[in-house]
Amino acid sequence: MKNCKFHLPCRMVMTVLTFLYYMLVSGLSWAQQESIQKTVRATNIQEMFMNRPNFMGGNSVYGIPEAPKMLEGNYYLDPNWNRGSILLYNEDEILNDYFIRYQIEEDQLEVMANEEGSIVKINGVSVKNFISVDSVTKSQRIFMNQRDFVSDSEEVMGFYEVLVDGDMMLVKTTKATFRNSNYNTALMMGEKNDRIVKRDSYYYIVGDSAHAISSKMNQFLELFGDKRPEIRRYINKYNVDIKSELGLVRVFNFYNNRRED
Template sequence: MRFLFVLTIIGIVPSIAFPQAQTEYMSQTTRDRINFTNLNISNNATLFSIKGPAGNVIGHPYLDTTWQAGNVKFYNRLGVSLTTDSLAGVPVRLDLLANEVDIRAGANNIKAVKATAVRYVDINNSFGTVSRYVNTHEYQGNGQALTGFFEQLATGKLDLLLYPSVSIRRANYNLALNTGTKDDELMKKQDWYVASAKQATKFSPGKKAILELMADKKEPVEAFLKTEKPDLKSRAGLLAVFTFYNRL
C-alpha cells in the first residue's frame, strides 16, 4: 500500500507542474506579442491594406461644367401654377452620372431636378447653336431601357440621336504587385441611335449602315456620299447626311 501511495504521488506531481509551466509559457508569449519591436509582416493583400491617403475621383459627371443658358420643359406644372410647366433663360447643366438637370437659381442656390421629371432641355452649345436634349423615354425601343437624355441632332423621317453617359472605372490597385491606381475615374461615352416613328435603335455609323437605313432613297443618298464625302464617324458628317435625307 505504501508503495502504491508513493507512485500515486509521483504521478500527480507532473500533472500539477505541467499546467503551471504552460501558464508561464503562455504568459510570456503574450508579453512577447504585446512588446514586439521587429515583427515582420508579409504583404498579404487579402489581409492588409496600405496606410495612406485614400484615392480620388478623377473627372466630372457633367456634360459640360460650364453653365449655359437653357430652357427646361417639365412633364408637370410647376408648384401651384395652373399654366406654367417650363423655365426659360435659366443657367443649366446636365449631370450625366446622377441623371439630373442642375438649375442655378443664384450664386449659391443650385436646384437638381431628376431627369424623369423633365421632357426636354434646350441648351446653348459650343457650336454656336442650340441643342435639344430629350428624355429617352420619349422614344420606344432601345430608348425605354435608358435613363437621361438623347441629344436630337436631326429630326424628320429619321431622327439622329446621340446618347451621352458616364460610367465609373473603379480603382484597381494591387497591393501585392504594387500596380494599378487607387483612384476611381469617371469615363464619358457617347452612343449613336436612330429613330423612325419614335422607335429608337442603337446605330453604328458607316456607309453600309447608312444606305441600309435610307434604302428608300438609296440612289440620291449614295450620290450625296460620293460627291460630298462626309466623315461618317463625325458629328458634322452624320448630321449632313441625315439632314439631306430628311429633306428628300
C-alpha cells in the same frame, strides 16, 4: 649576353618595361570604367527622382506615402453652367432663362435658383425636354426625354440630344461610367487615377420610334430605303466618315434636305 646599363640584361629590362606599360594601360582602363559606372549610377538616380518622386515601386520604400489617387472627369454632360429653359411634364410648366446643367449618373437637372447660387435639383423623369445655350459656341442644344420614344435600347433613362431635325432625326445619348484605377505600384504601370468615362451612342428617330445606328456601311445604308444609292454616292463623293459624329450629321442633313425637294 651583353648587359645593359645598370648591369641588367636587356631582356629583363624589356620585361620590366612591358609590365609597367600594361599596368599603366590597365589602370587607365579601370579608371575609365569607374567613371562610366558613376555616370550610369547618376543617370539612374536622376530617372528615379523623375519617375518615382515618392520612392514607391520597386524594392525601396522610405516611409513616404504614395500620392493618393484622384478622380479624373465628372458626371456632368457639361460641367459649365449654361443658360437654358426647361419644359416639365406637369401641366407643361416652363422654367425659362435659368442657369442649368445636367448630371448624367443621377439623371437630374441642376438649376441655379438665384443670384446667391442656391441649387435646386429636378429629377429627369419630371422633365419633358430642355434647351441649353452652350457657353462656348453660343449654339442651342435641344434635349428630349427618352421615355417619350419607343426604343430598342434596354436603358431609357436620360435624354436624347437632337443633332439633326427632320423626317428622320439624328440624336445621341451620353452615358458616364466609373472606371477603377489599374495602376500596379511595383511595376509602375497602368492608370494611376480613377476615371469617369463618357461614351456617346447614336440613334435615328422616325415618328416616336428610336433605333440604334450601325457603324457598318451596308446596315447603315438600309436606314434610307430607296434613297440608299443616292446616300452612298454622297458618302463616296465627299469621303464621309459615318463612324464620326460630324459624318453622321452631314449624311442626315443631306437626306432630310433631299426629302424636302
